[in-house]
Amino acid sequence: MEKALFHIKRNYVSFIELIVREKGVLFVSKKTLIEAFKNTSYQLVGHGNRNVQVLKEVFEKIDGYVESDIYGTGKVIENFQAKIASFLGKEEAVFFPSGTMAQQIALRIWCDERDVQAVAYHPLSHLEIHEEDGLRKLHGITPILLAEKDRVIELEDVKKLEDDIACLLLELPQREIGGQLPSFETLEDISKYCKDNGIKLHLDGARLYEILPYYEKSAEEICALFDSVYISFYKGIGGIAGAILAGPKDFIQESKVWKRRHGGDLISLYPYILSADYNFDLRLHKMKQYYENAKELAELYNSVEMITTKPLVPVSNMFHVHIDLPKRELEPLLVELFEKTGIGLTSHLKDVTDEACYYEVSIGDNYPLVPKDQLQKALNELHEKIQTTKGE
């Protein structure tokens, strides 16, 4: 019976079945990884639940008489745009409902300016894998994929480009490979090369804040290497949604026209803007702490056999945890682990091969709350579980 149940369990990829006989009645409990994660007392990643409380906390402190922005005008939006433009050291900035919209528009403007409908970016760029081909289908722009998937773009990749491009987009850190970064010298070299060759350089800085401690640079110093910059307010910052695009005045004025075309010039964006502003002030100064925490946790993970982090030593608040088990085998182990230890490691696994999977770790306010001894016990237990499964 136990053996049979075990095989049933193996066949469920997205959830596990815990079957318990009690007082002669058969109870069937299905718990997904995300449910088990949400039920834990401590979570290693994130800032906490993305529930309505995130909004309520912001607006409890804001006076009801504060006026809404109206189609991109008004103090609420103008003040925040000016504040972030100054933080990034750019002439002007505009608030967008999403980074998807902001970045496509940035690339479109640079392409139109040179009348070259081609750009280059990493094969695992957000534009390539998460936007349903919006750049091609809405803007008719052809992207050229630079560098291999498992490493960041280097100067040599840019130099080897055979086709003419209007703009090069760099994502710092490169999220889909664990948040890797090129050296600051490489950035300087690429920036100079682009300038010399009439190529605009755009920064996908969704996680720009998180790399400042590693580079030991200000946002302004990094952005000075780029013609235009996008940053996000719901990732490291923990806001509800929204993005800023910053750059030269003409570029930003033009981006407002495209924002309207895209349907992003909403009558009121203040729910996102005020939340972005509140959480920016709340968390910007904690980025160094998140970075140190990430290095500490990566070291703990790497001390466990059959577990490796990528990068081995994080360069931001994020990294990937690679485990030598397929997702379908690791998932039930993690659900059991979370339920037993009360510590949640992740809510989402991705297969690498048939033999290995990984998950993303992004450190935020939650990590320091986890008792270290319980964390160590949970990792030991994880090690045992992996060994047992591998040994079968």
Added chain:
Amino acid sequence: MEKALFHIKRNYVSFIELIVREKGVLFVSKKTLIEAFKNTSYQLVGHGNRNVQVLKEVFEKIDGYVESDIYGTGKVIENFQAKIASFLGKEEAVFFPSGTMAQQIALRIWCDERDVQAVAYHPLSHLEIHEEDGLRKLHGITPILLAEKDRVIELEDVKKLEDDIACLLLELPQREIGGQLPSFETLEDISKYCKDNGIKLHLDGARLYEILPYYEKSAEEICALFDSVYISFYKGIGGIAGAILAGPKDFIQESKVWKRRHGGDLISLYPYILSADYNFDLRLHKMKQYYENAKELAELYNSVEMITTKPLVPVSNMFHVHIDLPKRELEPLLVELFEKTGIGLTSHLKDVTDEACYYEVSIGDNYPLVPKDQLQKALNELHEKIQTTKGE
């Protein structure tokens, strides 16, 4: 001196100068129409100030543990979409941050389906005058403008179309001409003609709720004539922002892919969704009252010489007030009137010709609060002011 000041005043279009000599000091007070309007005790139009209180009121009643929608999934968004799909009598519905995005996408899908990159709509359609040519520049779709600017589209206009179109868009009511409507029989005839000729019929129903009392039909009965429907939640409903697109299942599934391409598939749309839901329940049943109020107020306006409403008898909660004075002359009169009577008629004027201007009236929760005797006095005073100015 007075004469000189009067001429200076005439030269200011967007604000007036009130110059008062007091204790030998010259005070210059500039008040725009919108500022004067906001300072009034009673306002004839709208639901009240679009300030942060609109959001606070909604979220004070919502539990902090309610989970955010995540990229178009989750109870908050799915339940609301199902509720509105049912209200409109359509198979499925999807929530969009804006109507601009929803409608361009609807037209794109219908165009792609027939492989005909042309649609038809009214020359004063939102797509034609408020979207910076998004339909052409993002989707490569050519719009054919039907009917003269000052009237609604009739069956004959559609029959006379020489070019092949994939879709006809009707806006009910036609906002930019005072919210005029075709007869319900015309709608039925156009719907039948389109069906017989392979033309999809799309409803720009931003103000759909507001026309139900005039047609004496349910939303479902009107939407049954259309293949796809867009409705708004911040106009008559008074939400913060947001829109629903509804139609057949395949169409809606496809629209979600385009929503991602446009950058509208935000990680969290709940600030708009929960506000839309709250205000939908709060105001849907008041549409008949708004309509009756609009007819009453239009009659009051029409009893004043040199003032005419368009339409003469409203067919929804909205109409236009046309006055035989240019905007630059009416604006200072209105500022004075608002300050003296405490009653705000409008916050925004538009020129028709060099001799006449108009403003939009959209009735909401504010109107019943205005004391009728004070309203009558304000209109009498307006009449006198116009006469004086005309007589000069």
